[in-house]
Amino acid sequence: MSPKPMVRPGGRSTRVQESVHAAVRELDAEVGRDALTVPLVAARAGVTPSTVYRRWGDLQELLSDVAVERLRPEVPPADLGSLPEDLGVWAEQFLDEMDSPPGRAYIRDALLGDPNGSNAGQCSAYAADQIDLVLARASERGEAVPDTEQVIDLVVAPMMYRILFRPSRLDAAYARDLVGNALGRH
Structure with missing residues (x-):
């Protein structure tokens, strides 16, 4: 029997998503979409680039996730x-x-x-x-x-x-x- 995954509503995962989404929106307004990079977004969000890559894969998938939310x-x-x-x-x-x-x-x-x-x-x-x-x-x-x-x-x-x-x-x-x-x- 495999262990049940822990669900943490409002936990770290939610906080990471919210901070990364906010970073994308802020940076898009400040520097424009063409200047966005994963390291730039990660730095603004206070996470490592590997966190962004692990969760979203690449910048385009991150932008897609933000767009769906918007x-x-x-x-x-x-x-x-x-x-x-x-x-x-x-x-x-x-x-x-x-x-x-x-x-x-x-x-x-x-x-x-x-x-x-x-x-x-x-x-x-x-x-x-x-x-x-x-x-x-x-x-x-x-x-x-x-x-x-x-x-x-x-x-x-x-x-x-x-x-x-x-x-x-x-x-x-x-x-x-x-x-x-x-x-x-x-």
Whole structure:
């Protein structure tokens, strides 16, 4: 029987992650992304470079981990009383955040340092969780709701494609059109 790994919530591992993430954000603001190195981040965080390499592997995987954390929504979606309004406002905010220069940088970093796809999966889960909340509230109000995956396919996926490959026509009207299509209103 193998020993059970010790879980230390809020322990050293959490403190290391928080200090390294903070160091990345601070140094990115001070010296820019192109000047970031593992030794520079480690020195700012008060850890050894080997700690960073052991936990993240390389700078790109570290940047990816920081990006995923930055892409986590900070507040639940607004409850405005109807599915079209709730989902429309959420889609506008999502597009605005993802299409911003920092949002684009975080998307790039999240994908570039993600060899096994787990970071992309986590980012997708953030959006799905937000959509689930909007749909659950609408369902509780008695509104007909589409499936979460349908909303991802018809709202989130086209936005992400355009952000990454065809960055034009990315405005509130585009977000609302996508929501209208997903809700069968166009």
